[in-house]
Amino acid sequence: MKLKNNLPIIALLTCLMICGLESFSQKNNTPELYLEPIFKVNYGDATADKPQSKSWTNEYGQWVLIGDEDGPKLLKKDASGWTSQTELNHTWKDLPSRADVWSKGDQCQIVLVEDCVLTVVQIAYSKNSEKYKYQWKVDLPITADCNSIETATITQDSKGEFWVCADVNEKIMVWHSLNGEEWSNPFTIADSxxxxxxxxxxxxxxxxxxxWSDQNTQSINERIHSDGDAMDKWSDRIIVQEGDNNADDHLNATVFENGRMAMATKNSVDEMNQPQFVLRIRELNGQWTNTPYENLMPxxxxxxxxxxxxxSGKIFEIHAVRNRVDNRYFISVNEIVEKNGGWEFKxxxxLKTKIRRKNGDVTSSKASFLPDGPKLIFFSDELGNVYSFDLDSLL
Structure with missing residues (x-):
């Protein structure tokens, strides 16, 4: 690992020490960096919930959407740090706080989640005012028997049509929209x-x-919809992996420029010295390979x-870690390298904080990082502090 100016690794470590590096970890002499909060809200775990993506970078700046007690808060990075976009944030006061963001061009489609409530909002960037402006919101139709919704995600297909997916009770459901504002009734993808x-x-x-995960059958599953087909036309269930306690409710994915997809998931093995995560790679033909990694240790x-x-470059995997000995938390940043037909994890x-409380809920962007742009990740603690780190400093 070298700096961009090709100084040796010692130069990087010196830089990190100036920024707050205090010691090395017990795992492969990994550098440790203590971070200060970039923002504070009256809402614990402000970057929850899995597997939502809450940040984006575009020609107008760097943005992150976090939760607060009175609704979501949009922050922008400027010369003084991360600044709340007060005017916009006031317009969606009291809306659900847990958000997943789809950003493209001047517009963002955002799905906001609360128990048995899914709200889609659209914001658009105004070049005249140099701010995002609130455009509209719509509540998605929810089945009358809904008891709970934990999380939801949103995307847009190649036809420009929008999709939202969420767990409702013991089902996985999807909603469809041609324009992002008028939405269908839900279609059930999986039951029981x-x-x-x-x-x-x-x-x-x-x-x-x-x-989706299905812990009843210990399986990770997939269904595919071809762009342009009827909204209820989906493939049969595809079993990504089944058995051996490989399913848990931790999912996150990135799609490479060649169409392959990589997904990081947690399993339910929960046994000492056994892998807790699985890297799952989906090839263009739909074939999956599954590589366990990251052992549970004392x-x-x-x-x-x-x-x-x-x-066209590096793959990053980031996760939270709790030290079972002293009950301290940190964020582990890893590089995944494809080598000799397999995968290496380094x-x-x-990333640590000075708060002796739970922290985690790492989030990033749906879009891949640009080689010459910032590569931001965010996480939060249960006291409402939000933290940020630019992976570019590791390249």
């Missing part, structure tokens, strides 16, 4: 799953993939992995 299970919707090349309980990549840095 565990109440703890969730789903993820991902746009592929001319397809949309819904992936001093490391890993959880909630996310994955993203630099276009921990690059551990």
């Amino acid at each position: 799953i565990n109440l703890d299970d969730i789903s993820l919707i991902v746009a592929l090349q001319n397809q949309v993939s819904v992936i 001093h490391r309980t890993p959880s909630r992995p996310i994955i993203n990549h630099v276009e 921990e690059l840095i551990q």
Whole structure:
């Protein structure tokens, strides 16, 4: 690992020490960096919930949408740090706080989640005012028997049509919209799953993939919709993997420029010295391969992995870790390298806070990172502090 100016690794470590590096971890001498909060809200775990993507970067700046007690808050990075977009945030006061963002061009489609409530809002960037402006909101139709919705994600297919996927009670459901504002009734993708299970919707090349966990059958599953087909025309269930306690409600994915998809998931093995995560690769022909990694150790309980990549470059996996000995938390940043037909995992840095409380809920963008742009990840603690780190400093 070298800096961009090709200084040796010692130069990087010196830089990190100036920024707050205090020691090395016990795992492969991994550098440790203590971070200060970029923002604070009156809402614990402000970057929850899995597997939502809450940040984006465009020609207008760098943005993140976090939760607060009175509704979601949009922050923009400027010369003074991360600044709340007060005017916009006031317009969606009291809306659900847990958000998943789809950003394209001047517009963002956002699905907001609360128990038995799904609200889609649209914001658009005004070049005149140099701010995002609130445009409209719509509540998606929810079945009358709804008891709970844990999380939801949103995407747009190659035809410009929008999709939302969510768990409703013991079902996985999808909603469809031609324009993002008028939405269909839900279509059931899967039934009789565990109440703890969730789903993820991902746009592929001319397809949309819904992936969900089913802890009742110990399986990770997928159904595919071809762009342009009727909204209720989906493939039969595809079993990504089944058995051996490989399913849990932790899913996150990134789609490479060649159409392959990588997904980081947690399993339910929960046994000492056994892998807790699975890297799942989907080839263009729909074939999946599954590679377990990241053992449960006495001093490391890993959880909630996310994955993203630099276009035509490096793959990053980031997850939270609880030290079972002292009950301290940190964020583990890893590089995944494809090598000799397999995958290697290397921990690059551990991100820590001075708060002796739970932190985690790492989030990033749906879009891949641009080689010459910021590569931001965010996480939060249960006191309402939000933290940020630019992976570009590791390249």
